[in-house]
Amino acid sequence: MPPTSVSPDAVDAVIVGAGPAGLTAGYLLQKAGRTVLILESDPTYVGGISRTVSYKGYRIDVGGHRFFSKSVEVNRLWDELLPDGFIERDRLSRIYYGGQYYSYPLKPGEALRKLGAREIARCLASYLKARAFPRAAPATFEDWVVNQFGERLYRIFFKTYTEKVWGMDCRSISADWAAQRIKTFSLGKAVAHALLPSLGPASPITTLLRSFKYPRRGPGMLWEECARRIVAGGGSIRMGCRATRFEYSKQAPRWLVEYRDGGGAIRHARGRHLVSSLALKDLVRHASPAMPPAAAAAADRLEYRNFFAAALVVPGPALFDDQWIYVHEPGVKAGRVQNYRSWSPDMAPGPEATCYGLEYFCSATDELWRMSDADALDLARREFKAIFGKDVSAADGCVVRQPRAYPVYSLDYQTSLAAIRSALDENFTHLHLVGRNGMHRYNNQDHSMVTAMFAAANILADRQLFDPWGVNSDAQYHESGHGGRLAPIAVAT
Ligand SMILES: Cc1cc2nc3c(=O)[nH]c(=O)nc-3n(C[C@H](O)[C@H](O)[C@H](O)COP(=O)(O)OP(=O)(O)OC[C@H]3O[C@@H](n4cnc5c(N)ncnc54)[C@H](O)[C@@H]3O)c2cc1C
Known part of the structure; x- marks a missing residue:
């Protein structure tokens, strides 16, 4: 049996996860004079998915992270943390398909040459057909993309890659993901615009932007600096510590978070607020008092x-x-x-x-x-x-x-999320869900950061000033009160 600690830490906010969301919340709260304790299960790296791994001097960016945000606050924070650390990169990426490389964004001449006139004619015909006879009430990724770009373009440029990413048939993926992502990730749109000059030039959308910022030594450089400042300012970050139980006491009100440290010992941290960027599924599973069965079943369905x-x-x-x-x-x-x-x-x-x-x-x-x-x-x-x-x-x-x-945005994920959210709202206060898995949202770094900025502002005000669920759901952020100054991010990458 591992030993149990007897003197739990007590802070204003216990933050689970030292990814972009957890670190942003920790940094802002600590800067505003609050005490914070951040628990991170990774023994070595901060940054979460946005960490940079080192191998024999080579640096590996998990997934490759472009830094782009329309939020003034996010850009300001990036520059505050790394005033000389960013470089500006020209975006260069291509598609490998059918043994050929296609520039991305597509170049009309090159696409014509490589796809061939016959294929182009087919794409055009299927595009026109989709526009004339769209699928009614598009519920799936396939419906949505076919309606936008036609069956042929869908099959060439969306289906294979999307199914590799999600491991499921495009007919089982919610149209939400397409709507959230492809509004701006508009490969098909670029093709359509190239093929149909009458549509005019494709709009300058974020994914197709030609350049982006990048920390010279990868995204981890930014998050390591953020962590360093939190610690220098008196905050705590405990590496190799996995949070395992989240107990809420309504009377206090106060959170008691149980975690297992790197040596296997069970420890506790107390905080008035809990900022959670761990997967929503895990939070619901390990919350106390236990969630109602419907919410627990909904959490089990999250993938x-x-x-x-x-x-x-x-x-x-x-x-x-x-x-x-x-x-x-x-x-x-x-x-x-x-x-x-x-x-x-x-x-x-x-x-x-x-x-x-x-x-x-x-x-x-x-x-x-x-x-x-x-x-x-x-x-x-x-x-x-x-x-x-x-x-x-x-x-x-x-x-x-x-x-x-x-x-995963499976067809029923919205229903599951709604059940979980209402159960959490009913049972807990001072709980702040942030980030990507913390909200089961396809959030980029900047979205994750804004949800954390909202959480920090709500904690500092001790009331709900901002609604983090408004981030990345449409082009506007919703504020539930006054005093909100955070700039909206137009739906991004
Ligand atoms: C392939 C890929 C490419 C991407 N490209 C981009 C891009 O180009 N630009 C961009 O802005 N974004 C990009 N993103 C998104 C970006 O990585 C995320 O938005 C961001 O990292 C989410 O931050 P987060 O803090 O919410 O979560 P995470 O980064 O997931 O961090 C959560 C942290 O919590 C820790 N944790 C989890 N459970 C526990 C627990 N029980 N106890 C303690 N710690 C725990 C984890 O170890 C992790 O460190 C990409 C993502 C992927 C997968």
Whole structure:
């Protein structure tokens, strides 16, 4: 039996997770004079999904993080934390499909040449058909995209990649995800605009922006600095500490958070507020008093998608300068290939070798996820050869795993989320759900940060000034009171 601590820490806010959301909340609260304790299950890295992993001097950005936000506050905070740390990068990425590379955003001339006149005519015909006879009440990802771009473009540029990412048929993915993502992630729109000049130029949408900011040594550089300042200011960050139980006492009111430290000992932290960026599913499972059965069942239905990057260090100059290449090819399991040095030269110790990351999307039960690191690297070496024609069988490498990289927007997720939210609202106060898995929302870093900014503002005001659920649901943030000054992020990447 591990020992149990007798003197729990007591702070204004216990924050679970040292990802962008948890660290943003911690930084703002600590700066405003509140005491904070952040629990992070990773023993080494802060930054969560936005961490940067180091391997023999090569830096690996989990997923590749572009820094772009329309929120003034988010940009201000980035600059405050890293005044000299950002570089401006031109975006360079292509699609690999049918043995060909397509510039992304698509270039009309190149697309015509590579797809061929016959395919282009088919795309056009199916696009016109979809516009004339749209699917009624589009509920699924497939319905939504086909209505927007036509069946043919959907099959070429959306279906394969989307199904790799989500591991499910596009007919089982909610149209919400398409609406949230493709409003701006508009590959099909770009094609349609290229094919149909009468539509006019494609709108300058965020995903197609030509440049973005990037911390010179990867996103982890930003979050490490944020963590350093929290600690320097008197806040606590406990690494290797997994929060395991969340007990709320209505009378106090106060939260008692149980956690297991790196040595396996069970410890406790007390806080008036609980800021939670851990997966909503886990919070509901381990909340006390126990959630009503309907909410517990709804939490059990929430699903996630895992992700891993098999990073290969290949001697010699880079084979491509793109930051990443989308692999739409159905015969290859990898969904994207990163060249981390194209994000920033400081991501590699020198030009002698290039570190590529082959990215795989999978579920926790998939063979792909369960395979050993050695097997995953072998798969990556084989697929690298299949894509680029270069033998890398001797390449050294490592595997970086990210469980629960994506909250899944299954067809019933909204119903589950509604049941959970109403049960949490009824049973707890001083609970602040933030971030990506914390809210089961497809939040980028900036969205996650704004939800944390809202939580911090609500804690400081000791009332609900802002509604974090308004972030990233549409182009406007909803304020539930006065005094809100945080700028909205137009629906982004
Ligand atoms: C492939 C990919 C590409 C992406 N690209 C971009 C991009 O280009 N630009 C962008 O802005 N965003 C991007 N994102 C999104 C970005 O990574 C997330 O929005 C952001 O990291 C979410 O921050 P968070 O703090 O909410 O959650 P997380 O980053 O998930 O952090 C949560 C933290 O909580 C910790 N934790 C969980 N449970 C517990 C527990 N029980 N006890 C203690 N600690 C716990 C975790 O270890 C983690 O450190 C991308 C994401 C993916 C998967």
